Amino acid sequence: MAARSVTLGIDLGTTSVKAALVEAAPGDPSGFVVLASCARAAQAETEAQSAAAGPQGREQDVRRIIQALHECLAALPRQQLRKVCGIGVSGQMHGVMFWKTGQGCAWTEGGAAPVFEPRAVSHLVTWQDGRCSSEFLASLPQPESHLSVATGFGCATIFWLLKNSPEFLKSYDTAGTIHDYVVAMLCGLARPLMSDQNAASWGYFNTRSQSWNLEILRAAGFPVQLLPDVVEPGSVAGRTSQAWFEIPRGTQVGVALGDLQASVYSCMAQKTDAVLNISTSVQLVASMPSGFQPAQTPDPAAPVAYFPYFDRTYLAVAASLNGGNVLATFVHMLVQWMADLGLEVEESVVYSCMIQAAAQQRDTCLTITPTVLGERHLPDQLASVTGISSSDLSLGHVARALCRGIVQNLHSMLPFRQLREWGVERVIGSGSALSRNEVLQQEVQRAFPLPVSYGQDVDAAVGAALVMLQRSLNQQKS
């Protein structure tokens, strides 16, 4: 009898960490079942380590992210963890963190299970970081890549640190995304490995030649020794160097994937599907035919980018920086206003009241452009509200207009009729900001000229697990 194939998927998102245990189910139409899953808010936002980053800096405390990860693992059934034969990891793309080779973590037996604790690590400078101004970005060398470089991209952040905090950079000799770090710590790798999905998200990576723009970077004084070696997504980065919870030592760990690609992998059943993911940010994604190659020069004004997927194929992506985070900012603002007025209210209560009020307010003349973070192709265009009349000021009007604005902003980046021209027949909605918000769902339904169906709630974690499951099934066959 074939061994049972159970894999663990982990997604280190901007807001939350998620984990899912997946098993092959040949009798099921999807071919797999999710045995168990868990999500924990990381609450990792923290002050920037370099004061020069200013209020635009966005950093996260790696210790808190790892704590949330361990809370997720602790919540999964122990007997299922014992059966895990592969671990897939994905996470928030573009961001960068640094550590010292050989001192990135310490394994402890402290609690009920063996865990690793971050040691000589920096904060994670996330994809939401805005410290690189348009002028700064314009001063950087032109990449030899089809992707342009934006603030929050790993290589731009490293260039910024080189100029503004060179001493800080000298304290570390290794860099990676948060998910590359986790893979490196699990496997005890001296140097992290990176998939081309994450390398492309840092900038200065050529997906056609699968190589960093080393000459361009060296000529600009960039510390190229920090750049990880790049391998194909779907390949194995190593094996766990220790038992981790109930997962046996020696378990295969895949090279880390982008959360975008992992969530698409979990739900794009057909080439004719598009995926709309609304979580912290928003992505509308369609797959490009095999053999497609993007134009080789970067176009910073283009709202649609082509990100590497698997087997040298590409995804066309309208990646808006303004999604669930805009609603989170609004909720946070209301809670703060209430506190200023001497009233205390939980954010979760505000979310449900806001969604309920907007559900009852079916239409509004209020127009909100929700781009509080700007967009990569229009970094200086911030949010605005127009059409304000005294009759449209209720919570319901504002929340309805916010949800509509998020969808309309995406439409302005990738007009939805373009999907039809690409042969898309159906849109799969995913992401917890969408699944938890019926008003956002209504606005999506209203705007798309195509049928929309919904996937599961732990998408990228499931996708990361599925990539490893597929690998394990292929190994069993050969």
Ligand SMILES: Nc1ncnc2c1ncn2[C@@H]1O[C@H](COP(=O)(O)OP(=O)(O)OP(=O)(O)O)[C@@H](O)[C@H]1O
């Ligand atoms: N109680 C709630 N009700 C409805 N929506 C909520 C609630 N709490 C948070 N949200 C929405 O969910 C979003 C966070 O989504 P999610 O947990 O998928 O983040 P994430 O996985 O870390 O994101 P990403 O994968 O983009 O990094 C928030 O930005 C907010 O809009």
Ligand SMILES: O=C(CO)[C@@H](O)[C@H](O)[C@H](O)[C@H](O)CO
């Ligand atoms: O939302 C994200 C992190 O939680 C990002 O990683 C996006 O996936 C990414 O920014 C975008 O989709 C592609 O640029």
